Amino acid sequence: MRLFFNGNENLGFSLELQKCNQIIGANNSGKTRTLNFLKQVFEGKDKNCLLNGNLFSKDDYFIFYISEEDNILLEKGLGTKSLLKPELKRALVDYDYIKQENDFAAIVASFNEYFNQTLSFGNLVVKLDVKIEDLLSKFLTVEFKGENIEKLSFTQKRLLYYELIFDLASKQSMPICILIDEPFLGLSIKGKHALVKMLTERMNILNEDSILFIASSEPFYGGFNCIYIQNEILRNDLIYEEDWYRIYAKIHKCSLSDAKEYVFEEEIEEFKNKIKQYYDFELMFINRDENIVDYDDFIAFILNKIEL
DSSP: OEEESTTOTTSSOEEEOOSEEEEEOOTTSSHHHHHHHHHHHHTTOOTTOEETTEEOOTTSOEEEEEOTTOOGGGGTTTOTTOSHHHHHHHHHHOHHHHTSOOHHHHHHHHHHHHTEEEEEETTEEEEEEOOGGGGHHHHOOOEETTEEGGGSOHHHHHHHHHHHHHHHHTTOSSOEEEEEESTTTTOOHHHHHHHHHHHHHHHTTSOTTOEEEEEESSOOOTTSEEEEEETTEEESOSSOHHHHHHHHHHHTTOOHHHHHHHSOHHHHHHHHHHHHTTOOHHHHHHSOSSOOOSHHHHHHHHHHHSOO
């Protein structure tokens, strides 16, 4: 799967995508803005991007967007961001949804009809439009395994919210696009590994065209396709091929041109693996201790870090 920018497969740049994608960057590198942009793209609102050469339509994907603070407590009051509210409404009053005769549904319909009236008091007119499903939030208690969700840990609240999203996503007939901002923020170590396992496993059972983006200031987690971001510039490779030759040339005290001309690709691959044993370039990229403003500065920072 390849996402082309600027509306042309031969101009601009493109990203290789897989079912699970992790956007990696330092704080203030543009991760959240990129997620918002991708949301617009998959909603069909941006006409300058192509997926596998095709334009997006607003009916191509069902979108779930989860901010860094969202968790299962959003369901407590059945507010505007509640995912359960429309599900509860259908379950209570929609005969087609429940697929069977339901006395309670008939009672609800009768209640709603009775309280949809206009009453006159002299020159005053009172219009009633009370629906029983609108009263749910006043009496609602949401529990998980018999325990009120307010008593759960933050990790539990966050993981339970993701479980709800995947449960609702599995009921959709169309492909799903899930975008999650900083999913690991505030989670325990055990919770982080549980989340990675959940995301990768649950995505694999969704529609084959479904896609997940997580934006994180943490290093790469296995099972995800890496997209690196710096100053809102996206790329699949943390270090470009030519820059590996630059690093090789510095280590071996030769010119870049000599390295590119006389060093075999197999030697460069062996060199990469050896260097990665000593230097965590991804951690440098994310938790940089200098003001790096572009990719060239990042490479210069790496070269200065390497001890000869």
